[in-house]
Amino acid sequence: MYNHIINFIRETFHQPEGVVPLHAPCFIGNEKKYLNECIDSTFVSSVGKFVDRFEEMVAEYTGAKRAVVCVNGTNALHMAMLLVGVEHGDEVLTQPLTFIATANALSYIGAHAVFLDVDRDTMGLSPAKMRKWLQENAEIRCSECFNKTTGRKIKACVPMHTFGHAVHLEELAELCREYHIELVEDAAESMGSFYKGRHTGTFGKVGAVSFNGNKTITTGGGGMLLFMDEELGKQAKHLTTQAKVPHRWEFVHDCVGYNYRMPNINAALGCAQMEHLQEFVDNKRELAWKYATYFEGTDIQFFTEPRDCTSNYWLNVVLLKDKEARNRFLEETNDAGIMTRPVWQLMNRLPMFKDCECGDLSNAEWLEARIVNIPSSVRLS
Template identity: 40%
Template sequence: METFKTLTKAAIPLCEPNLRGNEKQYIVDAIDSNWLSGGAYLNQFEKKLAAFTGASYVIGTSSGTTALHISLILAGVEPNDLVILPNLTFVATANAVKYVQADPILMDIDSKTWVMDVNLLAEFLAEQTYVKNETCYYKKNNRRIKAIIPVHLLGNMCDMQQLHRLAIQYGLTIVEDAACSLGSFQKEKHSGTFGLTGTLSFNSNKIITTGGGGAILTNDESVAKKAKHLITQAKSSATDYFHDTLGYNYRLVNPLAAIGTAQMELLPQFLQIKQQITDNYKRALEGLPVQFQEITLGTVSNAWHCALLTRKRSDLISFLASENIESRPLWIPINELPIFKNDAYINRNNNAKKVSESGIMLPCSTSATNEQIERVCESVIAFLTK
């Protein structure tokens, strides 16, 4: 009987795309225009992103990962350099460092906000690096530390003022991984606009989606020009096949930008819904032995993905699955993945591992009904109080 009841429960997905606006109309329009690579929607989408984020320049890319790759080239990262990033992030952040033949220095995260521990970073830079000719070197191996990638995890941001101060003091270039944080602000400045560049992702689980896609944000005109050049095969002129450096085919195409343009019209609504979902979870699960992400002072998170920490993480995921509710663990720390196991890990209390091991991501589609979120809460409560 129990099995029958479980099987009849409707599925609640983790984080579905929501294409309820003008997506279909704009994509048909893009096809009718016969402009598939570049085109009017790409320009419109970039303009809308610039207006929303306050970035002076926005360049659409094929993904958040390719936006990161190009950003590290623009930051001047060269083979054998080191790049600092948090130990808890999606693998793409660390992979991009390897693409430019550099290696990461993995920084532990803060146990409450789950983003890079900026105090640990300050201690590391003071004790384990030295600066010569305005360039920072790692004492352990005398390798240059060229850049730093703060990752705005699940929409939260680390203290960008402190990070910026450290970056200036130690000559580090900031590339912000803002893949998850479209709509997050700190002191009224949008995520991704603090560094030389910031990168966005429009992967299908993100707050807005184009199926696959990304963007580079920058306030520097010459950086924007170089970015556009590099993602279009470093072609010197529109007609001749002269390529002046190693280029890439990393452009966002016009029909996908058409979806993005429609999604941007929905973004203000999506931000409200995401915040509502997080608030509902927090209210319903208050008093249980769970921990939510604390938002850094002065930050307004886009509340992209609600997650919580619980000692019974794996069993809770299985229980929710038996109730036809999709949930996922948080990412495995980067230092535990085979290709990064020999990279430096600056460890405070192994917070990255603790958060990873107990972290569970809960359903938070913008199309989720209140009843669905209530059902998730009831299931979590039933499991944690039995």
């Protein structure tokens, strides 16, 4: 039934046989050179010139005042919520249509997730649905937001830019200011994505990026914290390096810290990848245009970037007419060696989060039944 799509994908990736991966890393620059330099220097752990350089390159590209590397995106999210003051027992508003790291990170603190619906045009947290839930369930007391039913403090809001497509950031940011809630952006998938000309991850108090092996650029494993507040960035650097007070030989630590430091050898890979980031994004946007053109006029909808968003199109998305069609598409494409994947199971359906409070999730449920990711790698000439 889907042979024409399978043939189109093989032609697009110039791969007539074998497995077409969902998203393979692309190494075309100085990766081996920088790795050799790192090894020759013997500074392969958490101290070295590539760590500082990688942070500077990401800060410059994103427009952040400060960028701080972490060992992975989940650790970056965990640290982000600690930095904005999320404590044990607090509530965090987030979306159910997300990778599990979003929910896991707040669970490490002992916070409670409240799952609110997404918008169909972004696949990310809906400002309208969030406003409705807050109007019905929240109250402000002494400049803090509380859940009227549970009595818990609603401390933070964590939208996720799904597959690189930005949520409606200005509306969410305004809503968070109105209700005295801290905005933390899960920008794990959106390195190279912009909202109204400004990079994702720089609208909230903290943004968290991932450089996992399947991301637009990779350090093998790794993450980054983005800040528009330099002092908060300095605090993050201190906490992620075991809260060690600088000294030539003494080991003095002034609070409980975290070993979330990215090794220099990973940062070396990141520096080489950053040199080609815009090239990769341009390449992926060209691929998205090819897909959009191909699927136009068919009964399969290709998901295009929302208004005000310039997306990295990390993973391309098609929407099938229903769950049955989605499952048939997944089976036929994977049987033919075309790697395709459904979206994640909604967080509120998982056993560890099944008792979390939820709003109306009709959009998330509609999308979960229809989303399929199709091959999205950078295509080399």
